Amino acid sequence: MTLGGIDIIVLIATLMTASTPVLLAATGELIAEKAGVLNLGVEGMMIMGAVGGFAAATATGSPVLGFLFGAVAGAVLAMVFAILTQVFLSNQTATGLALTLFGLGLSALIGKGYEGVRPPPTAKLDFGPLGDIPVLGPIFFSHDWVVYASLVLVALTWAFLKFTRAGLVLRAVGESHDAAHALGYRVIAVRIAALAFGGACAGFGGAYLSLVRVPQWTEGMTAGAGWIALAIVVFASWRPERVLIGAYLFGGITALQLQLQAAGYAIPVHLLSMAPYVITIVVLVLLSALHRHGAQAAPADLGRSFHASS
Amino acid sequence: MTGTMLLEIEGLRKAYPGVVANDNVGFAIAPGEVHALLGENGAGKSTLVKMIYGLVKPDAGTMRLMGAAYEPAEPRAARAAGVAMVFQHFSLFEALNVAENVALGMENPPPMRDLARRIREISNTYGLPLDPDRTVGDLSAGERQRVEIIRCLLQDPKLLIMDEPTSVLTPQEVEILFHTLRKLSAEGTAILYISHKLEEIRALCDSATILRGGKVVGHCTPREKTARELAEMMVGGEFAMTDRAGRSFGNPVLVVKDLNLPPMSQFGPSLKGINLTLRAGEVLGIGGVAGNGQEELLATLSGERPSEDETVVIKGQEASRLGPNERRAMGLLSAPEERLGHAAVPAMSLTENTLLTGTIRRPLMKKGFIDMGAAKGFAEEIIKAFDVRTPGPHVAARALSGGNLQKYVIGREVLQAPDVLIVNQPTWGVDAAAAASIRQALLDLASKGAGVIVISQDLDELMEIADNFCALYEGRLSPPRPTEGLTIDEIGLMLGGAHGMTDVVAEEAAS
Known part of the structure; x- marks a missing residue:
């Protein structure tokens, strides 16, 4: 099935892989922001996950260990942020920006020895006859385990926030830390846990970039995906199901522009590479303009430091 | 036991x-x-x-x-x-x-x-x-x-x-x-x-x-x-009750006509068709439960939020589009409810805080530069006249207790001799003795011929000092009623009664 030189089935299948890193990072950031912490260091945590996961996978020969280590690397960086902002009450915006710069620099240093190395491959899951179904087979049953894991994660996050008591406490902490404290909930502990989860997700997404998507290590390879993840959380008005839509939109345009390049359209390459970022922002702005309440759905205490006065 | x-x-x-x-x-x-x-x-x-x-x-x-x-x-x-x-x-x-x-x-x-x-x-x-x-x-x-x-x-x-x-x-x-x-x-x-x-x-x-x-x-x-x-x-002792001497009213000093404004915050109220007339020498009390438009009303009257043309007239002059400093020059001053962060800057000294509202009506500037000596003098004058308990004017505003800072904030405006003064919650969180002195200062100001609007949730306070009473409910202002002869029950109904509770109240009354 081709349209203007572009194979639609391949496009949709690539869309899902292209979206996965941003989807993971955005889901993690959603949890952190729902707890009231604005961590602008997503880009830094992603790239630390990318280099950490890559190093672990090549050292052990196991991509699964690589993903695990990538998540740990992201979480460790998030803990630096957590200690600075939650314990020492530093400014969240400045600390987040510093975290991104720090992550980019440190990953470049660690990654020097890994340039040009090929990581152990991550196999696509075999669904047997399901994979042979025309159209649906290649679209839904031709991916590696991480793609499915990311979808499950979004569903779990949605259910966690909506149905569980822990999710309710997390939202409460993000809405009013003073009230949550007065009721005896441990605001700082909840926020640190949320940050750790956010960091692990970002690191996991970063590892997917270097282990599956590219797959090799290059300096600064996240190329702004962390920032896109942040933007998606805002424009998704802090709802997991809309984060999925936003991430797949971004991934879809990325996949499309690559195919357009390959199909040899006479559009300047730079415009095409720019397209995913521009179109994601434009569509999300339109969406939040339509849903007037979108911009006001932010957790009320987002970005505010909590200090128990007595 | x-x-x-x-x-x-x-x-x-x-x-x-x-x-x-x-x-x-x-x-x-x-x-x-x-x-x-x-x-x-x-x-x-x-x-x-x-x-x-x-x-x-x-x-x-x-x-x-x-x-x-x-x-x-x-x-x-x-x-x-x-x-x-x-x-x-x-x-x-x-x-x-x-x-x-x-x-x-x-x-x-x-x-x-x-x-x-x-x-x-x-x-x-x-x-x-x-x-x-x-x-x-x-x-x-x-x-x-x-x-x-x-x-x-x-x-x-x-x-x-x-x-x-x-x-x-x-x-x-x-x-x-x-x-x-x-x-x-x-x-x-x-x-x-x-x-x-x-x-x-x-x-x-x-x-x-x-x-x-x-x-x-x-x-x-x-x-x-x-x-x-x-x-x-x-x-732990006796305290003075306010003295409410008879006053006569003069010409209107502030007229508000059909004032509408959209809400300031997500859950905030909008102002709908506000009408009021304040005469010289009058104390107008505006009562209401918090969140019914008090902050919004003060912000509009003080000039923080300009309104449509021909809605606010100060001493006969159109002022709807003017900002706070221009209104101060015309004689309208205000003291908002939030002491720290709105009426005063917490980290600045009392001297510096006088400069925030005082430069228009007081000679605190010289050739465009701040006259620190004059500002300090004004701060000391406020501290003395209003019995503000503080080591001196160099102290940061946030170091004062709520009641002392409230006396300072009200004093700063009253001593600038306004023709119109609007205060929101003048005695909120202030102890009984300090509250009495603030109320007395407002009454004294009115008896000198200024118009005073007191926005408050404390109905006893309004009954004590106001000549006329309006109720603010969901952004609407009721017509004024003389406070003399007004009962608490009548006021309660003006304030919107009890939300969704009218039946229960009726039953209570019947039983």
Whole structure:
């Protein structure tokens, strides 16, 4: 099935892989922001996950260990942020920006020895006859385990926030830390846990970039995906199901522009590479303009430091 | 006595750096007793209840609950022991719904569907109608308080602590609250009731403990004392009552015509068709429950938010589009409700804070530069004239207690000799003696020929100083009524009565 030189089935299948890193990072950031912490260091945590996961996978020969280590690397960086902002009450915006710069620099240093190395491959899951179904087979049953894991994660996050008591406490902490404290909930502990989860997700997404998507290590390879993840959380008005839509939109345009390049359209390459970022922002702005309440759905205490006065 | 008492407290002490909040505090509450805790701001009431609720750990002293040692390490433990608390500043989450808010305050909440059913049951039993699915941000102050109370009641408390519960309620809502509290008390639940509204305490409470400067200065039965006797026990001496000499009104100094404004915040009200006329020498009281447009009205009149043409006229001149400084030049000054951050900059000294509003009407500038000497002189003048207790004008605004800073902020505007002064909550959180002096200053200003608008939630205050009264309800302003002869019930109805409660009130009245 081709349209203007572009194979639609391949496009949709690539869309899902292209979206996965941003989807993971955005889901993690959603949890952190729902707890009231604005961590602008997503880009830094992603790239630390990318280099950490890559190093672990090549050292052990196991991509699964690589993903695990990538998540740990992201979480460790998030803990630096957590200690600075939650314990020492530093400014969240400045600390987040510093975290991104720090992550980019440190990953470049660690990654020097890994340039040009090929990581152990991550196999696509075999669904047997399901994979042979025309159209649906290649679209839904031709991916590696991480793609499915990311979808499950979004569903779990949605259910966690909506149905569980822990999710309710997390939202409460993000809405009013003073009230949550007065009721005896441990605001700082909840926020640190949320940050750790956010960091692990970002690191996991970063590892997917270097282990599956590219797959090799290059300096600064996240190329702004962390920032896109942040933007998606805002424009998704802090709802997991809309984060999925936003991430797949971004991934879809990325996949499309690559195919357009390959199909040899006479559009300047730079415009095409720019397209995913521009179109994601434009569509999300339109969406939040339509849903007037979108911009006001932010957790009320987002970005505010909590200090128990007595 | 031991064994019959529900809660016994002895020798409780809590010190913070530089201040002893509670010293050797002791009292006892029997089951089913409504016990009042009386005291001025800073007397240590809040610290005391925070210790009982496990939010603050005492330095010394013992508490016993039903004869057993009681040392709650955190609110969770207090709740498990049967102590529940309704907070002064509501501990609610605006973006969550009623059932979620209730669940957050419970140890082991049932599944949401059962919880919603139980909320309906309890609210019917105690005459506190509440829909579990509504978002708390959309509720009135009275309804929010019902959420807090129901959250407590669902846990079958033996002791219910209420910190200033009526400060945000209409008189009708207060009546409903008292009805509920009396019912609870009859069922054996003890209530520790904190307030500085003396008439309420006389109407509701069986006994009272009076705190001053962190120490217990007396126990009494409120019904046997007059409000004035109670006030003097709180203050520790006599204080002057305001002198309301007869005044004559002059020409209109401020006219507002058909003023409409969109809301300032997500859950805030809009102003709808506001009309008012303020004459020279008049004190106009604007009453209303918090969140009905008070902040918005002050922001519009002060010039923070310009309005449409021909809506605000100051001394006969059109001023709708003018900003605060231009209005100051015309003689209109204002003092907003929020002392720290709106009326004064917390980190700046008192001298620097005079410059924020004072440069237009006072010679505090020289050739475009700040005249620090003159500013310091003005600050000292305010401190002297309004008896602000502070080491000097170099002190940062946030170092002053609420009452002292309020005197300073009001003094700063009054001493600039305005023709129109608008104040919002002039005596909120201010002790009785300071409140009386602020009210007297406003009356003195009016008798010199200025028009004064006092926006307040304290109806007694408005009845005491205002000549005319308007009610602000959901962004609408009622026509003015002379305060003389106006009853509290009439005012209550002007303020919107009790939300969704008219039937209950009617039944109460009938029975």
